[in-house]
Amino acid sequence: MEQLFLIAHVAGRAVAIAAEQVESVVDVGVIVAVPRAGGHVRGLTALRSRVVTVIDTIAALGMAAPEREPGRAVITRVDGHHYALLVDSLDDVAPFELQPIAQGVALSGAWAAAARGLIQRDGEPILAIDLIALVPGQPAQSQQAA
Amino acid sequence: MDDLLQEFIAETRETLEALSGEIVAWEANPADRARLDAIFRFVHTVKGSCGFLDLPRLARLSHAAEDVLAAVREGKRTPDRGLVNAVLAVVDRVGEIVEAIDAGSALDDTGEDLLIAALAEGSDEVATGASSAVQRAPTRSVRLNVDLLDRMMSGMSDMVLARNELSRRLRGAEVDPTIEAALERMSATVADLRDTVTRTRMQKIDALFSALPRMVRDTAAGLGKSVTLHVEGAEVELDREMIEVLRDPLVHIVRNSIDHGIEDPTARRAAGKRENGRLTVSARQSGNQIIVEVADDGRGIDSERLVRKAIEAGRDERMLRSLSERQKLQLVFEPGLSSKDEVTEISGRGVGMDVVRAAIEQIGGRVELDSAPGRGLRIQIHVPLTLSIIPTIVVAAGGQRFAVPRQAIEEIVSERSEAIRIDHLGMAEIATVRERRLPLVTLASQLEIGTTSSGDTMLAIVNVGEGSYALRVEDVLDNEELVIKPAAPAVMATGLYAGQTLPDSGSPMLLLDCAGIARDAGLNFVREAIVDEDEDQAGGESGITALVFGDLDGVRRAVPLALLDRIEQVEADAIRFAAGRLRLTIDGRIVPLVARGDLNGRGVCSILRLKDGSTEIAYAIAEAADIVTLPHDVIHAETPGAVAAVVLVDDEPVELVDAHWLFATHAHGDADSAAEQRPLCLLSCDEAGWMRNFVQPMLEGAGYRVADRPEPGMLPDVVLTLDDDPATLPDAAPLVRLSSRRGPGEDGSIYRYDRVSLLQAVAGAARRK
Numbered sequence: 001m002e003q004l005f006l007i008a009h010v011a012g013r014a015v016a017i018a019a020e021q022v023e024s025v026v027d028v029g030v031i032v033a034v035p036r037a038g039g040h041v042r043g044l045t046a047l048r049s050r051v052v053t054v055i056d057t058i059a060a061l062g063m064a065a066p067e068r069e070p071g072r073a074v075i076t077r078v079d080g081h082h083y084a085l086l087v088d089s090l091d092d093v094a095p096f097e098l099q100p101i102a103q104g105v106a107l108s109g110a111w112a113a114a115a116r117g118l119i120q121r122d123g124e125p126i127l128a129i130d131l132i133a134l135v136p137g138q139p140a141q142s143q144q145a146a
Numbered sequence: 147m148d149d150l151l152q153e154f155i156a157e158t159r160e161t162l163e164a165l166s167g168e169i170v171a172w173e174a175n176p177a178d179r180a181r182l183d184a185i186f187r188f189v190h191t192v193k194g195s196c197g198f199l200d201l202p203r204l205a206r207l208s209h210a211a212e213d214v215l216a217a218v219r220e221g222k223r224t225p226d227r228g229l230v231n232a233v234l235a236v237v238d239r240v241g242e243i244v245e246a247i248d249a250g251s252a253l254d255d256t257g258e259d260l261l262i263a264a265l266a267e268g269s270d271e272v273a274t275g276a277s278s279a280v281q282r283a284p285t286r287s288v289r290l291n292v293d294l295l296d297r298m299m300s301g302m303s304d305m306v307l308a309r310n311e312l313s314r315r316l317r318g319a320e321v322d323p324t325i326e327a328a329l330e331r332m333s334a335t336v337a338d339l340r341d342t343v344t345r346t347r348m349q350k351i352d353a354l355f356s357a358l359p360r361m362v363r364d365t366a367a368g369l370g371k372s373v374t375l376h377v378e379g380a381e382v383e384l385d386r387e388m389i390e391v392l393r394d395p396l397v398h399i400v401r402n403s404i405d406h407g408i409e410d411p412t413a414r415r416a417a418g419k420r421e422n423g424r425l426t427v428s429a430r431q432s433g434n435q436i437i438v439e440v441a442d443d444g445r446g447i448d449s450e451r452l453v454r455k456a457i458e459a460g461r462d463e464r465m466l467r468s469l470s471e472r473q474k475l476q477l478v479f480e481p482g483l484s485s486k487d488e489v490t491e492i493s494g495r496g497v498g499m500d501v502v503r504a505a506i507e508q509i510g511g512r513v514e515l516d517s518a519p520g521r522g523l524r525i526q527i528h529v530p531l532t533l534s535i536i537p538t539i540v541v542a543a544g545g546q547r548f549a550v551p552r553q554a555i556e557e558i559v560s561e562r563s564e565a566i567r568i569d570h571l572g573m574a575e576i577a578t579v580r581e582r583r584l585p586l587v588t589l590a591s592q593l594e595i596g597t598t599s600s601g602d603t604m605l606a607i608v609n610v611g612e613g614s615y616a617l618r619v620e621d622v623l624d625n626e627e628l629v630i631k632p633a634a635p636a637v638m639a640t641g642l643y644a645g646q647t648l649p650d651s652g653s654p655m656l657l658l659d660c661a662g663i664a665r666d667a668g669l670n671f672v673r674e675a676i677v678d679e680d681e682d683q684a685g686g687e688s689g690i691t692a693l694v695f696g697d698l699d700g701v702r703r704a705v706p707l708a709l710l711d712r713i714e715q716v717e718a719d720a721i722r723f724a725a726g727r728l729r730l731t732i733d734g735r736i737v738p739l740v741a742r743g744d745l746n747g748r749g750v751c752s753i754l755r756l757k758d759g760s761t762e763i764a765y766a767i768a769e770a771a772d773i774v775t776l777p778h779d780v781i782h783a784e785t786p787g788a789v790a791a792v793v794l795v796d797d798e799p800v801e802l803v804d805a806h807w808l809f810a811t812h813a814h815g816d817a818d819s820a821a822e823q824r825p826l827c828l829l830s831c832d833e834a835g836w837m838r839n840f841v842q843p844m845l846e847g848a849g850y851r852v853a854d855r856p857e858p859g860m861l862p863d864v865v866l867t868l869d870d871d872p873a874t875l876p877d878a879a880p881l882v883r884l885s886s887r888r889g890p891g892e893d894g895s896i897y898r899y900d901r902v903s904l905l906q907a908v909a910g911a912a913r914r915k
Contacts, residue, residue, distance in 0.1 A: 032654045033546065034633075035593035036640045044637075044646060044654035049303030051646045051654040053634040081634040136636040 003098065005119055007091040007126060008074065011058045016119045016128040019093055023075045028054060028084055031070065040136055042070065045084060052082040060085075060134040062110035076131045083135050096121065098128055110134075150357055153393075154195050155248045161188055162241050169234055176225035185233070186215040187501055192240055194397055203255060204243055210262045211236040232264035292387065295347050302343045307652050309336050344629070349389050351429045351438070352380035354396060358427055361397065365404045370855065371423060372411060373404055378428035379553065381537070384436060388529055391509050392438060395502040399440045399525050400427065402499070407444030407523050411857075417520065419443065421858075431536055431551055431630075431644070432661060435511075441524040446517040449474035456480070475515050479503045530632075538628050538657065540649075541606065541619040544595030547655050549628055549647060554660045556607040556614060557773055558622055566605065577605055577616040587667045588618040589658075593642065610661040615669055617660070625715075630657050642666060690776045694800055695754070696768040698743025703801045704776065704793070711755040711762070713770055718748050721766070727812075730764045738812045741766040742788070756808070763812045765803075776802070825912040828862035828879070829854045837868060840898075841884075848905055850912075864911040868898065880911035 004019035031043040031054050042054040052075065058064075073084035096119035101107070107115050107127075114133040118125050165188055172181035189208045196205035211233055217223040239261055246253035313329060355377050366373040384392075408414075408423030415421060426441045449471060456477055457463045466474075479499050503513050511529035538549040539558070559566055559579060567578040568586065575586040584607065590596045605616040630645040633656070637643055644659040692704040693713075720731045721739055730739040730753065737755075740763060745751065754765040772795075780791040780802065790804035827850045829837040842852045853860060862879045869886055883895035884904065896903045 030653060032656075033595070034637050034640070034643070034656060035544070035546070035595045036642060037637050038640075041634075041636050044633075044656070046307075046648055046652055046654050049300045049307060049648060051631065051633075051648050053637060079635070081632075083634065135634075 001097065002095040004093055005096050005128065006074070006093050007121065009088040009091070011061065011063050012088065014091070014121075014124070014126045016096065016126045017074060017131055018116075018128065021076050021131045023077055023082070025090055026073055026075055026084065028070050028073045028086065038136070040134075042086065047075065047082070047084070050082055052084045054084045054086065055134060055136070057085045057087060057134060060110060060136070061114065062108070074131065076135070078132055078135050083131075085131055085134060094121075101127075151199055151247070154199055155244055158192060158195075158240070158244045161191070162237070162244075165237070169237060172225075173230055173234065176230050182215065182218060182225070185237070186212065186219060189215065189237070189240075190501070191394055194394070194401065201243075201247070203258065204240060207236050207240055207243075207258065207261065210265055214265045229265070232261065235261050235264065290346075292347075298343055299347055302340050303648065305336055306340055306650060309333060310650055310652060347386060348383045348629075349386045350380065351382045351384050351389065351436075354389055354393060355380045355427060355429075358396075358400060362400065362404065362425060365401055366408075366423075367854070369405060370410055371404060371408055372421060372857070373408055373423040373425050376424070376426040376428075378426065379430045382429045382431060382436065382553075383536070384429075384529075388436070388509060391505055392527065392529065395505050395513075395527065396427075396438065396440070398499070398502050399527075400425070403440055403442040403444065403523065403525075407442040407446070409445055417445075430553055432659075435528045435530060438527040438529070439524060441522060443522040446519040446521060446523050447475055447478060447515070448519065449477075449517070452477040475517055478515070479513070536628060536630050536657070538626055539606070539622060540624040540626055540655070541589070541604075542621040542623055543589040543619050544593060546595060547623065547653075548589070549626070549630075549655050549657045550606060550608070550617075550660065551644070551657065552625070554608050554610065556609050558604055558606050561603045561605055561618070579605070579607060579616065585615045585667075585669050586618060587615055587663060587669070589663075590618075590620070592663060592667055608660045608664075610664050613664075613669070615664055615667075617663070628655075628657070691773060692776050692802070693754070693773055694771045694795055696771060698741055698745065698766055698768055700743070700768075701801060702771065702795075702798060703789075703803055704774070704795070705754060705756065705765070705803045706805060707773060709756045709758065709805050711757045714753055714755060715750050716753055718745065718751050721745060721751065732764070737762050737764045739764040739766060740808065740812055743768075756805070758805070758809050761809065763809065765808075824849055824851050825863035826851045826853060826861070827908060827912075828852075828856060828860070828865045830856070830865050830867045836898075837866065837884075841866065841904075844901065844905075845908065848908075850908070864908050866908070882907045882911050 005016040006019055006022050006025075007014055007016055009015070026047060028045055031045045033043040034041050034053075040056045040059040042056045044051050045054050046052075054070070054073065070086045071088075072090055073086050074090075076083055076085065098117045098119060101115060101118050102125075111127070111129075114129040116128045116130050119128055120126070165184065168181045168184045172178055172185060175181070189211045193205055193208040193212055196202070196208060214223065214229065214233060218225050218229070223229065239258065243253055309329075309332065313333070316326070316329060358377060359375055362373055362375045403425055404423070408425070409417065409419075411421040414423065424443045427439070428441075429436060429438045431437075453466050453469075453474055456466055466477075479502075506513050506527055506529065509529060511527060514526040514528065516524040516526070537552040539552050539555055540547055540549050542548075561568070565580050569576050569578070575588075577584050577586045586605070588597065603618050603620055604622050605618055606622070608615055608617050626649060628647040628649060630647050632638065633643055633646040637646070637656075641662040642659055643662070644657045647655050647657060649655055691707040693707055693710055694702060694704045697703045714732070716730065716732060721741075722729055722731070724736075728739040728741055728745075730737050732755075739753070743766075745766060752767050752769060754767055754770075756763050756765055774795050776793050776795070780793045782791045783789050783804070786804070786807060788804055788807060789801045790807070791802045792799050793802055794800070827845050829841060829852060838854050842854065845852050850864075853862065856862075864882055865879045866882050866884060868884045882904070884898040885895035886898060888897050896907055898904070
């Protein structure tokens with residue numbers, strides 16, 4: 001069964017994101033830092049009247065983030081909070097069939113946690129990732145004291 | 147009161163609708179405990195609300211039904227067909243009366259005695275409510291889906307941001323004045339609209355607190371206790387949903403405090419306490435929560451008694467005995483357990499607290515108890531801060547802006563001020579502000595966004611409940627009311643922030659959690675707090691804290707801080723000379739304004755909002771200077787007037803404003819402010835309550851103060867008695883005798899319904915005094 005995927009580029013690699021996880025795609029403006037917030041939180045930004053938490057996707061995937069101005073982002077909503085996950089660029093949205101990852105492919109750390117499968121675009125395999133796995137500090141893991 | 151009544155009607159109607167299913171189910175299976183509890187809670191809530199709204203008929207019905215249901219719950223009665231029918235008839239009747247109240251139509255009360263009689267044990271009377279054809283009046287409120295309101299609110303914020311953007315762009319260019327005027331008009335409309343839209347969702351918690359004084363007074367009077375109520379933080383705004391959910395629990399808790407917690411005057415005296423019980427109800431925002439606290443200085447919860455009750459109810463004794471003190475206290479939340487032995491009309495069937503907890507937990511909150519046996523009980527309701535408007539101070543640190551809840555800030559001082567001393571203790575810093583030594587935390591270093599060197603910086607003295615500390619910031623920028631929303635878990639996990647907000651600038655801002663910052667900085671306030679409190683109280687009695695300000699005429703004056711509600715900036719055009727005096731329009735009300743100098747030519751004006759509890763006046767000033775504790779040496783004014791005395795503050799003379807004169811001269815409703823001067827009537831020996839119900843309102847309307855029982859130290863001006871009163875009377879006061887018989891009595895008594903003679907006699911007696 002085919003489903004819609006958004007193809008994006010993160011850290012120079014193509015990734016596929018299930019369209020149902022994507023609320024919108026935006027250009028991120030000014031980011032206000034959140035001092036001392038770990039978990040790859042780049043800061044807060046205003047999206048019209050909403051405050052969204054900006055996630056450094058590359059850092060969340062365990063890679064060194066290049067020093068450059070954030071540009072585009074994918075907006076997703078987790079537990080009532082909106083997050084903007086920074087991406088390098090966006091290609092298009094198209095229906096693909098989700099396939100299991102080929103055996104023997106060694107995904108490391110954060111990539112393994114986020115990977116959901118593979119899709120094929122014109123013969124090119126693209127890793128499908130789960131945005132929610134990249135959002136830090138889900139309530140279950142949160143240490144926020146009452 | 148009308149609002150409350152409307153709410154009560156809407157609420158009862160809704161509960162009844164929801165309950166109709168439960169009633170049918172209970173009828174089918176009277177042994178069903180859950181259904182029984184639901185119906186029981188309904189009548190209990192109705193009873194509570196009625197006492198408070200003064201609806202005696204409903205109160206009587208619901209009290210009777212509650213008695214019977216309580217007996218069923220305790221297993222003393224079995225719910226047979228007759229009992230179920232009788233209860234259902236009462237519930238139906240409650241619905242009819244509520245509809246009648248709403249429609250403003252009369253509903254005759256025949257048959258209500260029958261309904262109540264049918265509840266009695268062994269009664270086989272078949273009671274049916276008079277079949278009603280009560281017209282349901284159209285309600286003046288509608289219920290909306292919260293999502294819709296949220297969409298409206300976010301649309302509104304978008305509009306504000308768009309307007310800001312537009313005006314920013316126009317500011318740079320040469321603009322046609324007509325366009326500017328149009329923009330101006332749009333701005334005003336947008337501001338108005340935003341206010342309205344915000345109000346659809348948010349409400350000051352005052353909506354909850356405003357009914358308390360009356361309720362506390364009535365409840366306390368009904369129990370022969372005397373209770374002083376303190377309300378704090380009424381300006382905190384909350385989601386309406388939360389306010390609605392909090393209403394009943396708060397009423398239950400307050401009633402419980404007065405009924406169970408606060409002892410009667412004799413017992414209090416014996417325990418070495420003031421006769422007046424003290425009840426404090428406060429709301430504050432703390433971290434990502436709103437805390438509503440009810441604290442009394444009564445006897446606290448007797449955990450031993452709770453355990454005994456639980457054992458009587460058939461619980462395992464060994465298990466109960468092994469509970470910790472804290473766990474024992476939690477027993478108060480168990481259905482059917484009450485710490486008090488006798489049952490009163492106010493509360494006391496152990497229904498309150500389980501309902502309270504269920505309601506609070508439903509909205510993701512929790513209830514905390516802190517009982518000090520013999521000294522009092524503090525109940526805290528923590529509710530999550532989903533959305534709230536909080537007055538904040540915006541500060542800068544490390545080049546970034548942060549909001550700090552204004553409630554947490556005691557004062558802000560410039561570090562350059564001579565009254566401040568900064569010392570290093572090892573790696574820590576302490577600030578000494580007017581003899582007070584406070585730990586110092588530098589916000590920028592704590593947040594790891596650079597360091598702020600001492601010098602040209604500001605210190606915000608922050609109180610976090612357990613203690614205070616000084617927070618060093620680079621600048622204090624603004625004073626704003628902000629809509630606070632919870633931040634993402636990853637942000638909250640730092641423990642440093644209480645939420646996020648989007649001010650009109652369009653750039654997100656974080657709200658600091660002052661308690662979290664203190665924790666993070668390793669500040670430890672544990673024991674000091676209690677000492678502090680005691681000192682505060684002692685200090686409060688020995689010296690008056692006052693705000694020193696520069697008045698419009700250039701003179702430095704001071705006003706007691708207790709009187710000051712807040713300082714506010716107002717546009718000069720909100721001040722008008724109308725109906726013979728200066729008046730200020732603020733918060734949709736008109737408040738008399740006192741100005742001791744020329745207001746002309748001022749664009750924006752600082753005003754002090756002064757309150758004596760009931761009335762408010764505004765006082766225009768040039769600028770606020772400092773908060774000081776007034777010295778004991780005061781030189782009183784030669785003649786009564788606006789200035790009561792002169793004191794020396796920092797070697798400079800400061801005139802102390804005469805608050806009494808100010809309110810006596812300027813406040814609306816002079817009668818109220820002169821309450822103490824009105825003659826006091828004592829209604830003696832009023833067992834049947836006739837005097838309280840019939841005479842008291844009439845006397846109060848005629849401008850007297852009325853007491854219905856003598857208290858030590860009370861000096862009544864007139865004492866009223868009815869018929870042959872055996873009570874010993876304070877012999878100092880003139881007596882007015884009332885008689886139930888028509889015609890003049892041989893002892894000079896007056897027929898009790900002879901209004902004119904009665905008032906004349908009281909007035910004459912009061913003059914004689």
